[in-house]
Amino acid sequence: xxxxxxxxxxxxxxxxxxxxxxxxxxxxxxxxxxxxxxxxxxxxxxxxxxxxxxxxxxxxxxxxxxxxxxxxxxxxxxxxxxxxxxxxxxxxxxxxxxxxxxxxxxxxxxxxxxxxxx
Amino acid sequence: xxxxxxxxxxxxxxxxxxxxxxxxxxxxxxxxxxxxxxxxxxxxxxxxxxxxxxxxxxxxxxxxxxxxxxxxxxxxxxxxxxxxxxxxxxxxxxxxxxxxxxxxxxxxxx
Numbered sequence: 403x404x405x406x407x408x409x410x411x412x413x414x415x416x417x418x419x420x421x422x423x424x425x426x427x428x429x430x431x432x433x434x435x436x437x438x439x440x441x442x443x444x445x446x447x448x449x450x451x452x453x454x455x456x457x458x459x460x461x462x463x464x465x466x467x468x469x470x471x472x473x474x475x476x477x478x479x480x481x482x483x484x485x486x487x488x489x490x491x492x493x494x495x496x497x498x499x500x501x502x503x504x505x506x507x508x509x510x511x512x513x514x515x516x517x518x519x520x
Numbered sequence: 521x522x523x524x525x526x527x528x529x530x531x532x533x534x535x536x537x538x539x540x541x542x543x544x545x546x547x548x549x550x551x552x553x554x555x556x557x558x559x560x561x562x563x564x565x566x567x568x569x570x571x572x573x574x575x576x577x578x579x580x581x582x583x584x585x586x587x588x589x590x591x592x593x594x595x596x597x598x599x600x601x602x603x604x605x606x607x608x609x610x611x612x613x614x615x616x617x618x619x620x621x622x623x624x625x626x627x628x629x630x
Contacts, residue, residue, distance in 0.1 A: 437619070439566075446523070447558070447566065447609050449619040460617035496565055505554035505613060506571025513565055 404428035404509045406497050411514030414487055418518075424480040424497030424511055435500045436480045437507060438471060440493035450495070453480065455502070465491075487518045524549065524610055524622035531628040532600045540625045542593040542610030548620055550591035554613035557586055557595045560624075561606045570595060597627070605629040 410422040426436070438450040451461045451471040459471045470483040480497055494515050498507035525543040532538040542549065542557075549555060557570035568577055570586040573593065583598045593612070597604050610622040 439621075446624040447560075447611075447621040449611075449621060452617060452619070454617075458617075462618065498566075504571050504575070505552075506556035506568045506575075506577070507558070507566075507611075508568045508571070508577060510565040510567075 404499070406499065406509055406511035408495065408497055408511040408514040411495065411516045413517045413519065414484075415520055416488060416518055418487055419483070419485045420487065420516060422482040422484065422495055422497075422514060422516070424482075426478045426480060426497075426499070429499065429509075433502050435502060436471075436473065437498045437500060438480075438482050439496045439498055439507070439510075440491075441496070441513075442490070442493045448493075451482070452500075484516070487516075489518050492516060492518045522620070524612060524620055526608075526610060526622040526625045528623070529626045529628065531630055532597075533630045534600050534602065536600050537596060537598040538600060538627065539594050539596045540608055540610075540627070542595070542612075542622045544591050544593075544612055544614075544620070546591060548612040548614040549588065549593050549610075551615065552613045553588070555586070555588055555593045556611045557584075557593075558609045558611065559604075559606045560609065566609065600629050602629050 407425045414420045437452045468486045473480045494513040496513045497511045499509045558566035560566040614620040
């Protein structure tokens with residue numbers, strides 16, 4: 403069964419850092435592109451980043467230069483390193499998979515809440 | 521990376537059909553056949569219901585259909601059921617390996 407499980411959310415002060423993790427099981431990295439999507443409380447979805455199987459990463463303008471996506475193949479884990487966080491980074495962060503052969507995020511984690519506040 | 525435009529709300533009675541629009545530009549919706557739609561119930565993660573403009577994943581009822589014309593994509597829910605009440609989001613590839621979501625539409629089943 404394909405599954406994604408996020409962890410690492412919590413309260414962080416403005417300007418601080420936090421690392422989110424997403425443990426992936428049930429599918430291989432060779433046929434999957436992994437994505438981070440966030441949702442501020444009561445608001446809509448926002449694409450954050452993607453990492454391709456070759457390790458290339460791409461980011462939304464709102465997080466570029468502050469967030470870094472990486473993965474550890476040996477641990478089947480995706481990471482989102484968040485730095486210089488701002489109050490408007492407060493959101494539920496989801497990891498999701500896009501299969502390499504189509505355009506749709508077909509598996510999602512349950513999300514982890516990040517709150518940026520003093 | 522401007523969000524795609526969706527109506528904030530839509531509604532219909534059980535058994536009726538409702539269509540939700542998603543308007544972008546020729547740099548996203550109009551430029552690629554890479555539109556997807558998601559259903560999200562309160563407190564839950566989004567669920568993929570349409571990919572590649574008009575394809576349904578296995579297990580999604582055929583009451584859900586979608587299309588695209590120019591810079592506007594559309595999702596139609598036919599034979600509305602109570603469990604269809606949810607938020608719906610469109611998404612499109614926007615070039616340069618970026619994705620963009622719509623602002624979301626709250627569907628109410630009257």
